[in-house]
Amino acid sequence: MRYYDFRSDTVTRPTAEMREAMYRAEVGDDVYGEDPTVNKLENLAAQMLGKEAAIFVTSGTMGNLAAVLAVCGRGDEAIMGTQGHTMLHEAGGVSALGGVVIHTVPNLDDGTLDMEDLPKALRTPGDVHEPISRMLIIENTQNACGGIPISAEYTEKAAEFAHMNGLWLHVDGARIFNAATALGMSASSLVRSADSITFCLSKGLCAPVGSVLCGPKPFIHKARRLRKMLGGGMRQAGVLAAAGIVALESMVDRLAEDHQRAKALAEGLSSIPGVELIKHSPTTNMVFIRVASERKLSNEAFIAHLKSQGVLINDTAPCEFRLVTHHDIDDEAVAQCVQAMRTVLQQN
Numbered sequence: 001m002r003y004y005d006f007r008s009d010t011v012t013r014p015t016a017e018m019r020e021a022m023y024r025a026e027v028g029d030d031v032y033g034e035d036p037t038v039n040k041l042e043n044l045a046a047q048m049l050g051k052e053a054a055i056f057v058t059s060g061t062m063g064n065l066a067a068v069l070a071v072c073g074r075g076d077e078a079i080m081g082t083q084g085h086t087m088l089h090e091a092g093g094v095s096a097l098g099g100v101v102i103h104t105v106p107n108l109d110d111g112t113l114d115m116e117d118l119p120k121a122l123r124t125p126g127d128v129h130e131p132i133s134r135m136l137i138i139e140n141t142q143n144a145c146g147g148i149p150i151s152a153e154y155t156e157k158a159a160e161f162a163h164m165n166g167l168w169l170h171v172d173g174a175r176i177f178n179a180a181t182a183l184g185m186s187a188s189s190l191v192r193s194a195d196s197i198t199f200c201l202s203k204g205l206c207a208p209v210g211s212v213l214c215g216p217k218p219f220i221h222k223a224r225r226l227r228k229m230l231g232g233g234m235r236q237a238g239v240l241a242a243a244g245i246v247a248l249e250s251m252v253d254r255l256a257e258d259h260q261r262a263k264a265l266a267e268g269l270s271s272i273p274g275v276e277l278i279k280h281s282p283t284t285n286m287v288f289i290r291v292a293s294e295r296k297l298s299n300e301a302f303i304a305h306l307k308s309q310g311v312l313i314n315d316t317a318p319c320e321f322r323l324v325t326h327h328d329i330d331d332e333a334v335a336q337c338v339q340a341m342r343t344v345l346q347q348n
């Protein structure tokens with residue numbers, strides 16, 4: 001049976017062009033800095049994000065973790081959203097491995113952190129009782145709030161606040177190219193005021209593995225040592241970086257297609273009685289829905305029924321579900337998904 005997989009854009013498989021580039025990749029020992037393909041990817045990424053330098057890492061989680069560890073010492077504090085991936089889904093790595101204190105601020109409905117809450121999250125410098133505020137993390141697109149693109153204006157305000165208070169601004173930009181596409185601007189302009197950014201090659205851009213952390217040269221130099229410490233020194237990683245180069249050179253422009261399909265999917269789903277769009281869906285490649293709670297199906301049963309119709313989705317809360325469009329989701333997949341959901345809800 002063929003499955004249409006709407007669970008995430010992380011399920012994308014490398015394209016034929018990527019597999020060819022991986023096969024042909026020139027490689028060397030990247031821990032020695034001698035892998036020409038990794039070096040090329042890092043230079044390209046730094047240039048596309050408008051930062052001085054970049055480092056290829058195994059995952060978005062490693063990129064974010066290395067960024068925090070490069071800036072914060074043990075007992076220092078990183079401020080982040082309650083709905084941030086760094087808070088919810090990175091296994092508490094910054095605390096577990098770095099002794100970094102997490103200070104959360106609620107995400108607003110639009111994915112941002114309230115500029116009025118941020119000053120309240122600051123610790124008093126010089127007070128021996130308190131941790132030291134060192135870093136602010138924002139996420140773009142903000143996944144849990146709806147895959148919402150966060151504007152350059154907001155990023156600038158967050159940077160201004162951070163810099164006035166001696167904090168480093170890191171952007172978890174796992175899907176920064178989706179944000180830039182939705183906002184109609186370059187990724188580099190979108191994160192100009194941020195100090196560092198992690199973005200993922202292995203989500204909507206379809207590379208099989210990897211993310212890139214970008215920032216100033218001394219910061220990236222520190223991150224290189226941290227990557228080694230975390231077990232991410234990958235030696236002949238050019239075979240992976242080759243796919244990342246294809247991702248940056250030929251997969252960014254097509255993200256608009258995923259956003260179009262998310263719109264078509266949202267339109268189709270919202271025409272089904274009992275299905276309601278939530279979280280401003282869709283603003284990029286994610287569609288969040290609430291399904292009427294009076295239905296008898298549990299989330300698990302609903303997901304299982306859809307699976308039996310060839311459609312895979314994830315739940316995010318009781319009666320709430322997320323569907324993500326990506327390279328492997330075509331118009332037929334969208335139509336099949338809408339049809340499957342209509343059938344399951346009619347029958348239950």
Ligand SMILES: Cc1ncc(COP(=O)(O)O)c(C=O)c1O
Nearest residue numbers: 059060061062085139143172174
């Ligand atoms: C917003 C966000 N940040 C970071 C990550 C972590 O990426 P990875 O799965 O490569 O560790 C994800 C993964 O889904 C994400 O959605």
